[in-house]
Amino acid sequence: MSDTFEELRQGFERDCAAITDAESWKAVRDKYLAREGGAITAAMKRLRTLPKEERPLFGQKMNELRTLVEGRLEGLLQTAKAAEASGRGMPLDVTRPGFPLASGSAHPIKRLQAEIEQIFVGMGFQIRNLPEIETDYYNFEALNMPRNHPARDAQDTFYFDDTVLLRTHCSSVQPHSLEGATPPVRAISTGKVYRRDPFDATHSPMFYQVDVVAVEKGLTMGDLKGTLGVFLQRVFGREVKMRLRPGFFPFVEPGAEVDIGCIFCGGKGCPTCKGSGWIEILGAGMIHPKVLRMSGVDDGVYSGFAWGMGIDRVAILKYGVDDIRLFFENDLRFLQQF
Numbered sequence: 067m068s069d070t071f072e073e074l075r076q077g078f079e080r081d082c083a084a085i086t087d088a089e090s091w092k093a094v095r096d097k098y099l100a101r102e103g104g105a106i107t108a109a110m111k112r113l114r115t116l117p118k119e120e121r122p123l124f125g126q127k128m129n130e131l132r133t134l135v136e137g138r139l140e141g142l143l144q145t146a147k148a149a150e151a152s153g154r155g156m157p158l159d160v161t162r163p164g165f166p167l168a169s170g171s172a173h174p175i176k177r178l179q180a181e182i183e184q185i186f187v188g189m190g191f192q193i194r195n196l197p198e199i200e201t202d203y204y205n206f207e208a209l210n211m212p213r214n215h216p217a218r219d220a221q222d223t224f225y226f227d228d229t230v231l232l233r234t235h236c237s238s239v240q241p242h243s244l245e246g247a248t249p250p251v252r253a254i255s256t257g258k259v260y261r262r263d264p265f266d267a268t269h270s271p272m273f274y275q276v277d278v279v280a281v282e283k284g285l286t287m288g289d290l291k292g293t294l295g296v297f298l299q300r301v302f303g304r305e306v307k308m309r310l311r312p313g314f315f316p317f318v319e320p321g322a323e324v325d326i327g328c329i330f331c332g333g334k335g336c337p338t339c340k341g342s343g344w345i346e347i348l349g350a351g352m353i354h355p356k357v358l359r360m361s362g363v364d365d366g367v368y369s370g371f372a373w374g375m376g377i378d379r380v381a382i383l384k385y386g387v388d389d390i391r392l393f394f395e396n397d398l399r400f401l402q403q404f
């Protein structure tokens with residue numbers, strides 16, 4: 067309700083600023099006060115449609131606005147007449163209220179992306195900025211997904227030609243960081259990825275991902291689990307229960323699906339976690355020896371872990387949003403809540 071008044075008031079002030087003579091003054095008066103079609107008159111008529119308990123406040127506010135508008139117009143008429151007579155135009159009105167400028171802010175997904183990057187910087191990881199247009203080699207082949215590998219089906223994407231495509235994940239951070247490097251290597255890459263998915267409550271053909279790679283002598287699943295635990299705790303801002311289940315991804319061996327204790331019901335079971343108390347959040351594992359070898363890393367000396375996770379997925383869980391599309395529709399009423 068207060069929005070209506072504020073919009074009317076600001077619109078009125080803006081229109082007042084455009085008054086230059088008696089004629090433009092009359093146009094503004096009619097716009098707000100005309101018996102037929104005046105903005106304030108029309109708003110007054112809405113009084114009858116409101117619930118009983120809202121009417122007194124609405125009526126009072128509307129009367130205040132009407133008094134303000136009438137007062138301003140009265141003063142402006144004198145000024146406009148004088149300006150017309152003198153031929154020097156309207157004087158500068160230094161008492162006119164200012165108009166607040168709406169200031170923008172970073173999109174919640176971009177903010178979370180920056181937050182995630184900072185968490186990894188704090189753990190000694192390097193941030194790699196990698197291209198969204200990627201070669202088939204870095205997106206698939208170097209990650210142990212040769213041509214005709216069935217795992218490619220799960221990541222059907224958009225191709226420019228036989229060898230160039232829109233990346234389906236940020237996992238190319240593995241070959242890009244390992245090629246020509248001498249471990250230890252710790253790197254992440256975040257950004258947009260693309261898949262031929264329908265656009266619905268839980269899918270989008272474009273979404274944000276973060277992919278993590280760490281390679282050095284003697285890294286184990288224990289290091290993976292420890293790093294994951296610290297990361298999840300920092301990103302959710304509290305202790306988060308976590309479990310690893312065996313899972314298959316061609317570029318890791320062994321691979322794991324990682325669940326966190328449902329943050330909506332605290333593990334008791336609710337519709338969001340389908341009663342299980344757990345929510346799947348990411349895929350992880352020890353980097354496949356073949357992936358290390360293809361990037362020129364001696365898998366007899368070094369080992370490493372990797373994981374990949376949807377940033378939008380984290381946002382959904384962190385902020386309790388039930389539809390991924392809300393993040394991409396740019397409705398300010400939604401975005402301003404963050």
Ligand SMILES: [Zn+2]
Nearest residue numbers: 328331336339
């Ligand atoms: Zn739950």
